[in-house]
Amino acid sequence: MSDLEFRFRHTMLPVGDLARSVDFYTRLLGMKVLRERTEGPGGHNVAYVGYGEEGTHPVLELIENTGNHDREWKGHIAIAVSDVPALVKKLEANGVRFTKALAEPKSGTNVFIAFICDPDGFEIEVNQRRGGIYS
Amino acid sequence: MSDLEFRFRHTMLPVGDLARSVDFYTRLLGMKVLRERTEGPGGHNVAYVGYGEEGTHPVLELIENTGNHDREWKGHIAIAVSDVPALVKKLEANGVRFTKALAEPKSGTNVFIAFICDPDGFEIEVNQRRGGIYS
Numbered sequence: 001m002s003d004l005e006f007r008f009r010h011t012m013l014p015v016g017d018l019a020r021s022v023d024f025y026t027r028l029l030g031m032k033v034l035r036e037r038t039e040g041p042g043g044h045n046v047a048y049v050g051y052g053e054e055g056t057h058p059v060l061e062l063i064e065n066t067g068n069h070d071r072e073w074k075g076h077i078a079i080a081v082s083d084v085p086a087l088v089k090k091l092e093a094n095g096v097r098f099t100k101a102l103a104e105p106k107s108g109t110n111v112f113i114a115f116i117c118d119p120d121g122f123e124i125e126v127n128q129r130r131g132g133i134y135s
Numbered sequence: 136m137s138d139l140e141f142r143f144r145h146t147m148l149p150v151g152d153l154a155r156s157v158d159f160y161t162r163l164l165g166m167k168v169l170r171e172r173t174e175g176p177g178g179h180n181v182a183y184v185g186y187g188e189e190g191t192h193p194v195l196e197l198i199e200n201t202g203n204h205d206r207e208w209k210g211h212i213a214i215a216v217s218d219v220p221a222l223v224k225k226l227e228a229n230g231v232r233f234t235k236a237l238a239e240p241k242s243g244t245n246v247f248i249a250f251i252c253d254p255d256g257f258e259i260e261v262n263q264r265r266g267g268i269y270s
Contacts, residue, residue, distance in 0.1 A: 004165055006164065006165045006166070006186050008185070008192075008193045008194075011146045011212055013253070015254070015255050016255055021253065021254055021255065024253055025253070028225065028226060028231065029141065029214065029259070029261075030139055030141045031141070050143070051141050051142060051143065057143075058143045058193040060212070075210075077146055077195070079164065090163065091163060094162075094163055096163065118156065118160070119150070119151070119152065119155045119156055119159050120148065120150050120151055122148050122210075124164070126164075
């Protein structure tokens with residue numbers, strides 16, 4: 001693994017009311033809203049909150065999903081990786097279970113993304129950013 | 136909140152087999168074991184794994200609990216706070232639910248610790264470290 005770089009990017013919490021959660025984390029726990037994405041009814045409403053910029057600091061990803069879920073809807077941990085296809089090959093060779101296969105995202109700043117399960121079934125997102133793991 | 140400092144410290148995952156999880160995160164996802172605590176049968180076996188030292192980097196706290204649980208056994212997010220008693224006063228005044236009241240830990244490097252619930256019931260640990268939030 002010496003050729004791969006990793007960084008924790010976020011911990012995702014699925015929330016019932018995004019405005020309520022943003023209020024809680026900013027007003028009571030001192031976080032700032034770093035980025036928001038609103039798709040409206042039937043889509044995802046997302047806020048990234050934390051104590052420093054996403055490019056260098058870990059954050060919380062709060063997602064209110066107002067549509068259908070294509071798979072079990074639960075929290076996850078996201079790790080930025082310097083070469084996701086190389087990592088995926090290694091994970092596949094080790095029998096790791098994927099909940100979302102390696103894909104090129106339709107938009108945004110990720111070039112590759114996949115979701116895997118750890119031995120207890122916790123979901124881990126591995127994503128490769130256009131500008132490297134510190135972006 | 137301008138007088139309080141915060142930092143994400145870890146995301147805790149309750150695991151079924153600590154050795155299996157440590158193998159997964161170190162061998163496949165490039166993490167290092169930063170700290171371990173083994174209490175043996177009936178207690179908690181804990182490993183902290185991540186990509187940098189706990190004093191400055193977020194980590195995963197993996198806990199295999201071999202004993203009884205005094206409350207619902209699930210993951211949490213831990214935030215280091217510069218003054219936990221002051222924060223707790225504010226949280227109480229705002230009607231936040233506590234799952235573990237403010238206490239002085241029996242041992243270790245924390246001076247104060249409490250567990251609260253966010254609006255969706257996700258558990259947040261707030262802890263005050265003897266050496267400050269970067270320790």
